[in-house]
Amino acid sequence: MLYNLLYPLADKYSVFNLFKYLTFRTGGAVITALIFAFVFGPVIIRKLRNKQKNGQPIRKDGPETHLLNKKGTPTMGGLMILLGLSISTLLWADLTNGYVWVVLFTTISYGAIGFIDDYIKVTKQSSDGISSKLKLFLQFVVAAASILWITSMMPAETATSLAIPFFKNAMIDLGWFYVVFAMFVVVGSSNAVNLTDGLDGLAIVPIMIAAAVFLLIAYLTGHAVFSDYLQIHHTSGAGELAVFCGALVGASLGFLWFNAPPAMVFMGDTGSLAMGAALGTVSVITKHELVLAIVGGLFVLETISVIVQVASFKLTGKRVFRMAPLHHHFEQKGWAEPTIVIRFWIIALILAIAGLATLKLR
Numbered sequence: 210m211l212y213n214l215l216y217p218l219a220d221k222y223s224v225f226n227l228f229k230y231l232t233f234r235t236g237g238a239v240i241t242a243l244i245f246a247f248v249f250g251p252v253i254i255r256k257l258r259n260k261q262k263n264g265q266p267i268r269k270d271g272p273e274t275h276l277l278n279k280k281g282t283p284t285m286g287g288l289m290i291l292l293g294l295s296i297s298t299l300l301w302a303d304l305t306n307g308y309v310w311v312v313l314f315t316t317i318s319y320g321a322i323g324f325i326d327d328y329i330k331v332t333k334q335s336s337d338g339i340s341s342k343l344k345l346f347l348q349f350v351v352a353a354a355s356i357l358w359i360t361s362m363m364p365a366e367t368a369t370s371l372a373i374p375f376f377k378n379a380m381i382d383l384g385w386f387y388v389v390f391a392m393f394v395v396v397g398s399s400n401a402v403n404l405t406d407g408l409d410g411l412a413i414v415p416i417m418i419a420a421a422v423f424l425l426i427a428y429l430t431g432h433a434v435f436s437d438y439l440q441i442h443h444t445s446g447a448g449e450l451a452v453f454c455g456a457l458v459g460a461s462l463g464f465l466w467f468n469a470p471p472a473m474v475f476m477g478d479t480g481s482l483a484m485g486a487a488l489g490t491v492s493v494i495t496k497h498e499l500v501l502a503i504v505g506g507l508f509v510l511e512t513i514s515v516i517v518q519v520a521s522f523k524l525t526g527k528r529v530f531r532m533a534p535l536h537h538h539f540e541q542k543g544w545a546e547p548t549i550v551i552r553f554w555i556i557a558l559i560l561a562i563a564g565l566a567t568l569k570l571r
C-alpha cells in the first residue's frame with residue numbers, strides 16, 4: 210500500500226523513490242512482521258491461553274514426554290504469524306499485483322481451515338478436529354481456485370508449463386494436468402508442514418528457511434535480466450512475492466521467539482496448513498515447484514516416513530519406524546527434543562543450499 214500511496218509523490222519528495230526498490234520494501238516487510246510479533250505476540254498468547262483453559266489436547270498414544278510436559282500449551286499461535294504476515298504484506302507490497310492477492314487468499318483460506326480444525330479440537334478437548342476427508346476437500350477447493358487464478362494471470366504460452374530444474378529454460382507444457390499437479394503441490398506442501406509441526410520449533414525454522422530461499426527465487430524470476438542470465442523461467446510480476454516471503458521470514462522469526470523450547474504456544478493447524486500452502490503457492494507462481502521439493506525436503510522426508518509407516522503397518526502389520534512422523538521415531542529412540550529439532554534444522558539448511566544450487570547448476 211505504501212508503494213501505491215507514496216511512490217507517486219517521489220517527484221516532490223525524492224525520499225519516496227526508495228519505495229520503487231523491491232529490496233527496500235522486502236526489508237521493510239521483514240522488519241514490520243518481526244516487530245508485530247514482538248509487540249502483539251504476548252497479547253495474542255495471553256488471549257489464547259485465557260480462551261483455551263486446557264490448551265492443545267495432547268494425544269494419548271503419543272510420546273510420554275508430550276503428555277507430561279506439553280499439557281496446557283495454547284494452540285492457534287498461527288494467528289500471530291498470519292496477522293503479522295498479512296499486515297506487513299499489505300503495507301509493503303504493490304497492491305495492484307494479482308500474485309500478491311492470490312497468495313494472501315490461499316494462505317488465509319488454509320489458515321481458516323486450520324483454525325476451524327484447531328477450534329473443534331480445543332472445544333472438544335480431543336485431537337480429532339474436522340474429518341480428514343472434509344479437510345482435504347476444502348483444501349482442494351481452495352487450491353483449485355488459487356491455481357486457476359494464477360494460470361489466468363500468466364501468459365497463455367507458459368501458464369500450464371512445468372519448469373525442470375538443472376536444465377536451461379526446460380519447460381514441459383502439461384496442459385490441464387498442470388492444474389491438477391499444481392493443486393497437489395499446494396495441498397501436499399500444506400499437509401507436509403502440518404505433519405512436521407510436532408516438536409517445539411521444529412516446523413517454524415524450516416518454514417523460515419524455505420521462505421528466505423523463495424524470497425530470492427521470487428526476486429530473480431521476477432527480474433528480466435537476472436532470470437535471463439541464470440536461464441531460469443521469467444514470471445513477470447513474481448518479484449512482488451519477495452515482499453510476501455520477507456514478511457513470512459519476519460513473522461516466522463517472531464513466532465520462533467515464543468515457540469522455542471519449552472514452547473509458550475503452538476502454531477496449530479491454523480499456522481501449519483497456512484504456511485505450507487503459502488510456500489506451495491509461491492513455488493507455483495515462480496514455477497519452482499520441483500525446487501520446493503528440495504528446499505522443503507525435510508517436510509517431504511517427514512511425510513514419506515508417515516506414508517511408509519502406514520503402508521507397512523497396513524500391509525504387514527509391522528512398523529518401519531518406532532513411530533511416525535520421523536521426529537517421533539528419534540524421540541522413541543531416546544533423543545532429547547532439542548537435539549532432534551536442531552539436527553532437523555541443520556538438514557533443512559543443507560537442503561535449502563541444495564535448492565539454491567539449482568539456480569546456478571544448469
Ligand code: 57M
Binds near residue numbers: 265285474515530
Ligand atoms: C500434525 N500434530 C502434532 C500443534 C501443532 C497419520 C498420522 C501420522 C498423522 C499424525 C498427525 O496427527 N499429525 C498432525 C501433528 C501436535 O501438534 C499440534 O498440531 C499442530 C500442527 N498440525 O501446531 O498444535 C502435537 O505435537 C506436539 N508439538 C510440540 N511443539 C510444537 O511446536 O511439541 C507441536 C508443535 C502437539 C504437541 O504434543 O500436541 C501431533 O503430533 O499430533 N499423527 C501423528 O503424528 C502421530 N503418529 C502416529 O499416529 N503414528 C502411527 C502411524 C499411524 C503413522 C505410528 O507411527 O504407528 C503421533 N503424534 C503424536 N502423538 N503427537 C503419535 C501420537
